[in-house]
Amino acid sequence: MKLIKLNLARNCIKYLIRLYGIEEIFIPYYICDSVWQAIREEGCRVKFYHIGSDFMPVENLPKDAYIIYPNYFGMCGENTRKLASLYPNFISDNTQAFYSRPTGLASFYSLRKFFTVTNGAYLYVKQFLDYSFEKDEINFDFVSPQVDFDTFAQNERILDNEKDIKYMSDKVEKDMMNIDFEADKLVRLEIYNKYFKKYDKYNKIHFKPDINNIPYCYPFSPKSEQIKRETVSKGVPLIRLWKDMPKEFIEYDFLSDVAALPLNSYCINFI
Numbered sequence: 001m002k003l004i005k006l007n008l009a010r011n012c013i014k015y016l017i018r019l020y021g022i023e024e025i026f027i028p029y030y031i032c033d034s035v036w037q038a039i040r041e042e043g044c045r046v047k048f049y050h051i052g053s054d055f056m057p058v059e060n061l062p063k064d065a066y067i068i069y070p071n072y073f074g075m076c077g078e079n080t081r082k083l084a085s086l087y088p089n090f091i092s093d094n095t096q097a098f099y100s101r102p103t104g105l106a107s108f109y110s111l112r113k114f115f116t117v118t119n120g121a122y123l124y125v126k127q128f129l130d131y132s133f134e135k136d137e138i139n140f141d142f143v144s145p146q147v148d149f150d151t152f153a154q155n156e157r158i159l160d161n162e163k164d165i166k167y168m169s170d171k172v173e174k175d176m177m178n179i180d181f182e183a184d185k186l187v188r189l190e191i192y193n194k195y196f197k198k199y200d201k202y203n204k205i206h207f208k209p210d211i212n213n214i215p216y217c218y219p220f221s222p223k224s225e226q227i228k229r230e231t232v233s234k235g236v237p238l239i240r241l242w243k244d245m246p247k248e249f250i251e252y253d254f255l256s257d258v259a260a261l262p263l264n265s266y267c268i269n270f271i
Contacts, residue, residue, distance in 0.1 A: 001124040001257050003104050005168035007136040009095045010038040012108035012123040014165055016091060017042040020105075021127050025091075026067045028057070032242055035068065035093070041163065054253050055079055065089060066105075071097035073260075074216040075207040078105075095121075096216035099185060111172065113216060115179055119162075120172040129185045136166040185214050188263040192218050193263055202252045211239070216261035217241075228257065236261065 003015040013035065016022065024045040029034055030067045036046045047065075051143055052058045055076050061067055070093040071080050080103050090104035098114045100107075102124035103207035113122035118138060193209045202208060204221040207213075219241070232238055238259040245251040 002128065004123045004125065005173065006123055006133075007119050007138070007166040007168060008162060009093075009108050009121040010034045011111040011162075011165040012041050012121050013038045015181065016106055016127065017044050018106075019125065019127065020066070020089075022066050025067050026061055029071065029249060030242065030245060030255055031068075031070055031093075032235070034145065050250055052250065058083070058250065063087065063215045067091065068093050070095065071100055073096070073207065073219045074212045075099065075210070075219075077213050080142060084217075091231065094122075097214075098216070099214035108249060113174065114178075114184070115176065117172045118169075120176070122169045133165050133167055136162075136167065136169040136172075138162065139171065159208075186193045188214055191263045195220075198230075199261075202231075203257075205258070215263060217262055219258055220261050221254060221256060221258045 004012075004015070006015065012144065017025075017039065022044055024047060025039055026047045027039070028051050029048045030051060038044050040208070048142070049061060052056045055072050056079050057069075065087065066089045067083070067087050068091045069083050071077060074097040077097065077100050080092050080094075080097075082094065084104035088105065092103045092107040092109050094100050094102075094243055095110035095113055096163060098109050098111075105122045105126070109122040111117050111122070131153075146188075189209060189211060192215045196207075198208055198217070199220055202223055205213075205219045220231075220238070222231065226240070230252055238261075241258045241260040244256050244258075
């Protein structure tokens with residue numbers, strides 16, 4: 001596959017729609033809003049599918065459909081490989097799975113979800129568009145939501161207004177060259193394992209630590225409000241991942257009030 005470095009993961013989706021002339025894409029109900037927003041901004045139809053507690057689609061999808069599936073929390077690598085083998089137009093959303101190999105028709109990755117960079121995305125495809133884009137020049141300092149949530153939210157709003165596909169900035173490319181990826185993997189696995197030992201019995205989501213799946217976060221869906229309150233009282237930063245599913249959806253039973261517990265050294269004291 002060929003690598004294209006773009007400014008945002010959502011713009012990787014736009015690139016793919018233009019590259020393949022996609023008119024309709026299937027995505028799960030449980031996914032970041034920016035995914036379906038990017039699809040609709042390109043005038044492409046969105047169709048939704050449900051997932052079960054194994055995080056796999058509960059229904060068979062059209063064989064030739066374009067399908068986006070997120071490697072949830074970086075822990076669904078096996079699901080991704082299975083789906084890629086079933087659907088020739090499968091697109092792997094690896095925004096939460098930076099260390100997963102490209103799979104399917106295309107795969108895209110978010111750099112800022114894993115590293116201290118302002119933005120940036122990798123898109124692996126088999127061919128390129130026959131025209132180019134300008135280079136991104138956005139410039140603000142990375143801020144962790146655990147350290148300064150208000151500034152983080154302000155930066156997110158700035159990125160939300162970045163509608164145009166652009167190539168990755170020189171600054172982000174340079175910053176990525178200074179990252180020790182092997183050390184990052186070890187830290188993520190270590191902290192995830194500590195979370196798992198402490199919270200798995202209180203959690204509705206169960207992913208055992210696995211060296212073949214380097215996680216983005218520890219997904220925590222508390223079994224009760226009491227557990228949630230007790231966790232918050234200990235100083236654990238419960239930042240909601242995405243919007244809750246409606247109660248009539250099958251996902252509601254295991255994906256209600258999901259928090260993404262971060263895997264960085266800042267959180268060691270809370271575990």
